[in-house]
Amino acid sequence: MTKTVAIIGGGVIGGGWLARFLLNGWNINLFDPDPEAERKVNEVLVNARHALPMLYDVALPAEGALNICDTVQEAVQNADWIQESVPERLDIKHKVMAEIQAHCRADAIIGSSTSGFKPSELQEKSDNKGQIFVTHPFNPVYLLPLIELVPSPENAPADIERAKELLTSVGLYPLHVRKEIDAHIADRFLEAVWREGLWLIKDGIATTEEIDNAIRYGFGLRWAQMGLFETYRIAGGEAGMAHFIAQFGPCLEWPWTKLMDVPELTDDLVQLIADQSDEQSGAHSIRELERIRDNNLISMMRALKQQGQAAGALIQAHEANMQTTPAQAPTMETVRRVVPVDWTDYNGHMNEGRYGQVFSDAADGFMLAIGADQEYVAGGHSFFTVETTIKYLLETHAGEDIVVDTRVLLADGKKVKLAHDMRRVSDGTALASCEQFLLHVSLDTRKSCPPVGAVAEALSTLSTGA
Amino acid sequence: MTKTVAIIGGGVIGGGWLARFLLNGWNINLFDPDPEAERKVNEVLVNARHALPMLYDVALPAEGALNICDTVQEAVQNADWIQESVPERLDIKHKVMAEIQAHCRADAIIGSSTSGFKPSELQEKSDNKGQIFVTHPFNPVYLLPLIELVPSPENAPADIERAKELLTSVGLYPLHVRKEIDAHIADRFLEAVWREGLWLIKDGIATTEEIDNAIRYGFGLRWAQMGLFETYRIAGGEAGMAHFIAQFGPCLEWPWTKLMDVPELTDDLVQLIADQSDEQSGAHSIRELERIRDNNLISMMRALKQQGQAAGALIQAHEANMQTTPAQAPTMETVRRVVPVDWTDYNGHMNEGRYGQVFSDAADGFMLAIGADQEYVAGGHSFFTVETTIKYLLETHAGEDIVVDTRVLLADGKKVKLAHDMRRVSDGTALASCEQFLLHVSLDTRKSCPPVGAVAEALSTLSTGA
Numbered sequence: 001m002t003k004t005v006a007i008i009g010g011g012v013i014g015g016g017w018l019a020r021f022l023l024n025g026w027n028i029n030l031f032d033p034d035p036e037a038e039r040k041v042n043e044v045l046v047n048a049r050h051a052l053p054m055l056y057d058v059a060l061p062a063e064g065a066l067n068i069c070d071t072v073q074e075a076v077q078n079a080d081w082i083q084e085s086v087p088e089r090l091d092i093k094h095k096v097m098a099e100i101q102a103h104c105r106a107d108a109i110i111g112s113s114t115s116g117f118k119p120s121e122l123q124e125k126s127d128n129k130g131q132i133f134v135t136h137p138f139n140p141v142y143l144l145p146l147i148e149l150v151p152s153p154e155n156a157p158a159d160i161e162r163a164k165e166l167l168t169s170v171g172l173y174p175l176h177v178r179k180e181i182d183a184h185i186a187d188r189f190l191e192a193v194w195r196e197g198l199w200l201i202k203d204g205i206a207t208t209e210e211i212d213n214a215i216r217y218g219f220g221l222r223w224a225q226m227g228l229f230e231t232y233r234i235a236g237g238e239a240g241m242a243h244f245i246a247q248f249g250p251c252l253e254w255p256w257t258k259l260m261d262v263p264e265l266t267d268d269l270v271q272l273i274a275d276q277s278d279e280q281s282g283a284h285s286i287r288e289l290e291r292i293r294d295n296n297l298i299s300m301m302r303a304l305k306q307q308g309q310a311a312g313a314l315i316q317a318h319e320a321n322m323q324t325t326p327a328q329a330p331t332m333e334t335v336r337r338v339v340p341v342d343w344t345d346y347n348g349h350m351n352e353g354r355y356g357q358v359f360s361d362a363a364d365g366f367m368l369a370i371g372a373d374q375e376y377v378a379g380g381h382s383f384f385t386v387e388t389t390i391k392y393l394l395e396t397h398a399g400e401d402i403v404v405d406t407r408v409l410l411a412d413g414k415k416v417k418l419a420h421d422m423r424r425v426s427d428g429t430a431l432a433s434c435e436q437f438l439l440h441v442s443l444d445t446r447k448s449c450p451p452v453g454a455v456a457e458a459l460s461t462l463s464t465g466a
Numbered sequence: 467m468t469k470t471v472a473i474i475g476g477g478v479i480g481g482g483w484l485a486r487f488l489l490n491g492w493n494i495n496l497f498d499p500d501p502e503a504e505r506k507v508n509e510v511l512v513n514a515r516h517a518l519p520m521l522y523d524v525a526l527p528a529e530g531a532l533n534i535c536d537t538v539q540e541a542v543q544n545a546d547w548i549q550e551s552v553p554e555r556l557d558i559k560h561k562v563m564a565e566i567q568a569h570c571r572a573d574a575i576i577g578s579s580t581s582g583f584k585p586s587e588l589q590e591k592s593d594n595k596g597q598i599f600v601t602h603p604f605n606p607v608y609l610l611p612l613i614e615l616v617p618s619p620e621n622a623p624a625d626i627e628r629a630k631e632l633l634t635s636v637g638l639y640p641l642h643v644r645k646e647i648d649a650h651i652a653d654r655f656l657e658a659v660w661r662e663g664l665w666l667i668k669d670g671i672a673t674t675e676e677i678d679n680a681i682r683y684g685f686g687l688r689w690a691q692m693g694l695f696e697t698y699r700i701a702g703g704e705a706g707m708a709h710f711i712a713q714f715g716p717c718l719e720w721p722w723t724k725l726m727d728v729p730e731l732t733d734d735l736v737q738l739i740a741d742q743s744d745e746q747s748g749a750h751s752i753r754e755l756e757r758i759r760d761n762n763l764i765s766m767m768r769a770l771k772q773q774g775q776a777a778g779a780l781i782q783a784h785e786a787n788m789q790t791t792p793a794q795a796p797t798m799e800t801v802r803r804v805v806p807v808d809w810t811d812y813n814g815h816m817n818e819g820r821y822g823q824v825f826s827d828a829a830d831g832f833m834l835a836i837g838a839d840q841e842y843v844a845g846g847h848s849f850f851t852v853e854t855t856i857k858y859l860l861e862t863h864a865g866e867d868i869v870v871d872t873r874v875l876l877a878d879g880k881k882v883k884l885a886h887d888m889r890r891v892s893d894g895t896a897l898a899s900c901e902q903f904l905l906h907v908s909l910d911t912r913k914s915c916p917p918v919g920a921v922a923e924a925l926s927t928l929s930t931g932a
Contacts, residue, residue, distance in 0.1 A: 012701070012703065047756055047757070047760060050757070050760065050865060051760040051761075051763075051764055053803075053804040054764050054768075054804050054805075054806035054807055054864070054865070055764055055767060055768065055781055055806075056781065056784070056785050056788065056803075057785065057803060057827070058785055058788050058789050058790075058802070058803060059788070059802040059803055059804070059867075060788065061788065138684040138685060138688075139700075139701055140756075140759070140760060140763070143760060143763050143764065143767070144683070144684055144687060144688070144763070145683045145684075145777055145780050145781075146679070146680065146683035146684035148680070168784075169787075171780070171781070171784040173679070173683045173777075173780050175676060175679055175680055175683070177671070177672070177676075178671075178672075179669075179670060179671045181666075181669075181671050185666060185671065185672050185676065185677065185680045186680040186681070186684050186685060188662050188666065189659050189662055189663070189680070189681065189685070190685060192658040192659060192661075192662045193655050193658060193659060193694060194694070194714075195658075195729075196654050196655055196658045197655070197694055197695070198729050198731075198735070198739075199729055200647075200651060200654065201735070201738060201739055201742070202729045202735055202738075203645075203647075204645060205643070205644075205645045205647050205651065206643070206644075206651050207742045207745070207746070208695035208696075208739060208742040208743045208745075208746050209695075209742065209745065209746035210641060210643075210651065211651065211693060211694060211695060212692060212693025212694060212695050212696050212746065213612070213639070213641055213693065214612065214614070214641055214651040214652040214655070214693075215652070215655065215689050215693035215694055216689060216690060216691055216692060216693045217610070217611045217612035217639045217641070218604040218610055218611075218612035218652050219604060219652060219655070219656060219689075220686070220689035220690040220691075220693060221610060221690045222604075222610070223681050223682060223685075223686035223689060223690070224682060224686040224687045224689070224690035224766060224770075224776070224777075225682055225686075225770060225775060225776040226678060226682060226776070227677060227678025227679065227680075227681035227682045227686060228659060228660070228663055228677060228678060228681055229663070229674035229675075229677060229678050230674075230678050234605075235478070235605055237478065248660075263661075263664050263665055263668045265664075269664070269667070269668055272667060272668075273664075273667055273674060276667070276673045276674040276675065277674045279673070279674075279675065280673070280674050280675035280678065290513055290606075291513070291516070292773075292775060293606070294513060294516070294517040294606060294609060295517075295773055295775075296769075296770060296773055296775050296776065297517075297606070297609050297610070298517055298520050298521055298609065299769035299770065299772060299773050300690060300766045300769045300770065301521060301609070302520075302521065302769065303762075303765035303766045303768065303769035303808055304690075304691060304762060304765065304766065306765060306808055306810075307758075307761055307762055307765050307807070307808075309691060309758060309761075309762050310690070310691045310692070310762065311611055311639075311690075314611050314637070314639050315521055315522065315611075315637070318522070318634075318637040319522050319523065319524055321635070322522065322524050322525070322526065322527065323524050324524075336524070336525040337519075337522070337523060337524060337525055338519040338520050338525070339520075340520035340521075341520055341773070342769055342772055342773075344772075345826075351822075351823055351826060352822050352823065352825075352826035352851055352854065353819045353820055353821070353822035353823025353824070353825075353826055354819055354822075354823075355819070355822065356817075356818050356819035356820075356821065356822035356823075356856070357817055357818065357819025357820075357822075358819070359818075359819075360811075360817060360818035360819055361523070384858070385818055385858055386857070386858055387855065387856065387857050387858065388818065388854075388855070388856045388858075389853065389854070389855040389856075390822070390853065390854045390855075391852070391853050392850070392851055392852055392853070392854075398520070399516060399520070401525075
């Protein structure tokens with residue numbers, strides 16, 4: 001049965017919650033007194049409708065209904081979940097909570113998006129304290145999975161479980177914060193980093209851009225996949241977490257940050273951390289963790305490369321320096337590379353589709369060799385692939401070196417047929433072959449036409465085996 | 467001409483430098499008095515040889531030569547670059563620097579991997595101070611691009627440029643730290659976060675695993691691609707960075723971290739940050755930045771999904787709940803999805819290879835429908851794709867909804883031929899078609915054999931159109 005969420009406050013955060021629920025099939029009741037609320041929510045929805053469906057390899061459920069409500073009462077009365085994202089002032093939060101609780105179902109869960117207030121503070125004035133949780137999201141809420149779920153002692157364990165299940169059902173990750181604290185967990189780190197950053201800028205050490213580069217080209221990539229402690233566990237090596245702390249513990253007394261009120265590294269504290277780290281990551285050896293980390297980093301950096309962004313732009317630039325144009329020959333090597341980890345599928349071997357990509361790259365290499373390069377394309381001509389036939393001969397795995405040899409089967413006016421052979425470098429074994437039929441097109445008319453100039457000459461030479 | 471780097475100290479960091487240079491074609495002279503050094507370096511090399519070549523879509527240059535040296539003199543005398551990664555004690559660093567400088571070329575650059583010391587401290591006892599830099603890397607050095615390049619006023623601008631070029635040539639990103647400071651830039655953040663983390667554990671708020679999840683499911687993903695300030699620029703919306711600071715400035719006085727010695731947010735400081743942010747990101751509107759951020763996040767999270775790690779594991783779990791098995795029918799819908807941003811190539815349309823992946827997924831859907839599921843495969847049988855022919859009819863772009871209809875062309879004993887038609891959902895336009903020839907195999911003998919049980923029956927029914 002379709003569930004209903006009441007969104008109270010439709011800014012960037014409230015709008016993000018709304019989009020997350022709507023695109024997971026929930027009905028939405030939105031209340032926001034701002035006359036611009038509907039427009040603002042729609043802006044978030046445009047982004048979310050672009051983004052969230054792309055995250056998955058299956059279709060999302062049909063969208064729920066979006067109802068704009070005139071009152072809090074109308075919004076909350078039939079809602080299963082109520083998400084409050086009003087401005088960060090305790091008096092406002094109390095007033096809104098009271099109005100919500102005057103009209104909502106007794107079994108509805110009320111989550112607050114507060115960054116800083118503790119649930120017991122939000123519950124202060126309430127007669128049904130156990131209904132109110134902190135559920136703190138991260139922007140963009142429609143993409144990032146983390147929700148800090150913070151109960152107070154007033155929230156019943158069964159309700160905590162219910163809240164977790166519900167958040168999980170829309171693709172979120174509820175992190176149960178077991179002990180209330182100002183700013184929960186994540187924002188404590190964000191705030192520490194923000195304050196440190198302000199000092200660096202104020203003292204003229206670094207600009208905003210230099211700081212961002214220091215983060216996104218280094219530890220930001222590590223943190224996206226393992227966080228802090230598992231990363232340091234690896235740094236400690238087989239000697240373990242206690243060794244890492246012993247090695248870097250003394251830094252705590254050095255002026256390496258403006259944060260100088262540090263806990264004493266007692267044996268008890270070191271042991272506590274080491275035990276927790278064993279519990280978290282002990283199932284893997286350090287070697288295994290290194291391999292997991294590296295494969296994650298490769299995959300993420302290659303994903304950024306495909307976007308031409310951040311660390312991926314650096315890889316593109318370095319790669320451009322290593323790229324060579326194949327020499328024109330009756331049979332020319334058009335691809336030489338390693339099969340990367342992000343090309344394998346659940347079978348552990350290279351996905352069928354990636355063979356197509358390799359042969360597409362081979363055709364690109366061939367085009368470079370005959371002079372059908374960027375300049376040629378800028379001049380209004382290109383080759384479009386019309387049909388491809390691939391024969392799969394052997395499985396291929398991540399880490400294997402492969403090459404592709406390409407030759408012309410046919411070059412007749414606008415028609416070109418290429419044959420590609422893909423081999424394993426180590427033993428020369430044939431892995432796959434491909435016949436590719438291409439048409440030369442005018443990019444102006446989008447119609448086929450014969451190639452021109454040096455490209456036409458090269459094709460004519462190669463097709464006769466001269 | 468092949469260049470030579472001297473690696474002084476071959477631990478995890480020195481070994482990482484060594485691997486980065488070696489795999490980029492440099493010759494290596496390694497000196498480390500530890501009798502275990504060669505073994506340790508080889509362990510790093512095993513990881514690096516697995517990882518670094520996968521980062522690129524072209525082949526790396528041929529590896530350089532690795533020479534193990536008995537003395538510092540032997541290692542450094544013909545080196546173009548000398549990288550020092552000895553233990554983090556200033557007296558040791560001074561001693562090693564003196565020995566290096568006694569034997570190295572006057573025009574060689576000496577980089578120190580120190581996490582905390584300032585270059586002027588390293589240069590203190592030297593007669594050729596301008597030769598010594600801080601070049602602080604991040605583990606794993608063979609993958610992460612960031613190097614903090616910290617000169618003192620003693621280093622000549624031309625040498626700074628030379629150092630930058632050289633680091634860039636092996637795929638690194640030299641971040642020029644313009645003003646010396648303890649722990650440079652990145653480690654100040656790492657240290658602030660580490661100290662905050664110690665408090666959270668000591669106070670029993672969170673475990674190492676909870677902290678790591680708070681990072682990697684939320685802001686860690688943001689930081690991997692945009693860092694801190696560009697992320698907050700987006701949060702500030704069209705009103706800009708100054709608005710963001712005005713909104714969140716008051717938090718600086720709240721106990722949101724243990725770091726309480728904060729700079730005063732004067733108008734000058736706010737303006738400085740806003741100006742720097744304009745300089746950094748002003749070329750893009752907030753809407754454009756949101757789109758870039760979202761596409762980056764989608765691509766990285768999908769990369770992690772393919773690895774089954776971190777946020778990607780959460781997406782897999784959510785997707786499993788949305789997955790449906792196609793109903794058996796003469797023509798069945800085997801794929802319904804959106805084309806994600808990570809499937810496009812430099813032409814802006816879906817890469818040739820991804821059509822192959824869609825049709826491979828269609829075959830998977832078909833197999834589920836006829837009962838050739840995980841259980842069937844676990845029973846020792848499967849289908850292998852032998853040949854695929856794809857006809858490309860129209861370009862497809864990111865964000866488009868697509869479906870694939872699949873039917874059986876032939877099912878004759880061990881041979882199965884499927885026909886797939888891929889259509890755009892919005893207007894039903896045919897985008898591509900595929901004929902796929904599969905062989906049923908025994909996973910024990912790896913030889914072809916007829917299908918069994920319900921799978922055989924289903925194929926027989928579908929092939930006769932019954």
